[in-house]
Amino acid sequence: MMRKRLVHSSKLEIRTSTYHIAVYAYGNGRHSAETQLADSTMIINDADSLEEVLAVHKNILSLAVQAREIRQQTRNAWGWRFFKSSRK
Secondary structure, three states, X not given: OOOEEEEEEEEEEEOOEEXXXXXXXXXXXXXXXXXXXXXXXXXXXXXXXXXXXXXXXXXXXXXHHHHHHHHHHHHHHHOHHHXXXXXX
């Protein structure tokens, strides 16, 4: 297993929430960014450089937060039963 080393830590505010971003470097020169979005949801991506992984991660994180908000709004509008029965 390749060891990772924390090389950057920052926070990103999206709407009314603040998300922690941790960027790690690996021995092969790659970088990964990680953010815990919820108890069971971790956003992770990788790229060749710190700058690239951070830029991509901020976009992905913003999209993920927006998608969760839309899903919650839709659930509230249509009712939870609709989504529960359509998953089968």
